[in-house]
Amino acid sequence: MCYNKQSKNKEGISVPDNPLAEVFGFPIDNQSHEAKRYRRGRLCPFNNKVPNCTKDKAIDPLGVCSILVEDGSATITCPIRFRENWIIAEDAAAFFFSPDTSWTSLTEVRLKDGTGQSAGNIDVVLVSYDEKGKLLDFGSLEVQAVYISGNVRNPFAQYMKDPDGQSQMVWNGPNYPRADYLSSSRKRLAPQMLYKGGIFNEWRKKQAVALHKSFYATLPELPAVAPEKADVAWFLYGLELNKEENRFVFTRHKTIYTAFEPALLRITKTPASPIDDFIQHLQSKLDDRLNNSPDISTLQDMLTGSH
Secondary structure, three states: OOOOOEEEOOOOOEEEOOOEEEEOOEEOOOOOHHHHHHHHHOEOOOOOOOOEOOOOOOOOOOOEEEEEOOOOOEEEOOHHHHHHHHHHHHHHHHHHOOOOOOEEEEEEEEEEOOOOOEEEEEEEEEEEEOOOOOEEEEEEEEEEOOEEEOOOHHHHHHHHHOOOOOOOOOOOOOOOOEEEHHHHHHHHHHHHHHHHHHHHHHOOOOEEEEEEHHHHOOOOOOOEOOHHHOOEEEEEEEEEEEOOOOEEEEEEEEEEEEOHHHHHHHHHOOOOOOHHHHHHHHHHHHHHHHHOOOOHHHHHHHHHOOO
16 A cells, blocks of 8 residues: 555545555555454454454454655554553653563552542553562553544445455545544643543653654644653554565654653643734624614613513
């Protein structure tokens, strides 16, 4: 497949020929025996909690691991996709613990706030321990895939009807799926950092965040610090196509080290527009309200029943 081919959808916007980069772990034109086996069994090759893909629905899973974006590159849309070879855990452990530390990972760990209410689950908690198995230290690893705006199930369903025949499919359906970076940061990443991250920061425990590099590129520039002074490590990953195997490889692109509060402030604070623009908008709405308000005498007549 040529991953930078472009066509126009029904809205007249240039997009890749179809949005599907990986389905059940493989590019849609990969017709190897292994790829067919994973598609046939609806299997997940990226260390899901069970052998099968469980995204969206356990019985009829939405097996789209990543989608193609406007420049033809692949962007990760499933958090389980980040677990390839557990590179993210190894990277986070190198930030949390000293070399030669014994550590392991625990997934979906429940977290409570100071009132006993649930603050959500931590995607991965890495723990270090001594030779007797006693816990020594821990840190959190949050994984943030990219939300999709539009409908990705329709092209997925079309492809799964005939994976062999649809390996070069062109999708021009309505509501073309796209990476929604803004919603990913405002609705997911920022609240996670605010609530769960705030608890870990109060405990003075380190945190790691795993993101696709294209997602991070949409965030405001975070103030970096030296690794030894960092509270948070932002691990940026990408998908590189291995043309010989016709398969995407999960690869670490870059690491950004930050303090917690300056990074959180930068993510959650929106630059203000000029106040004069807002005043003008309010004045316009006020003018409309005053010009279209009901006649006072008529309204009084209605209330008193007089004519």
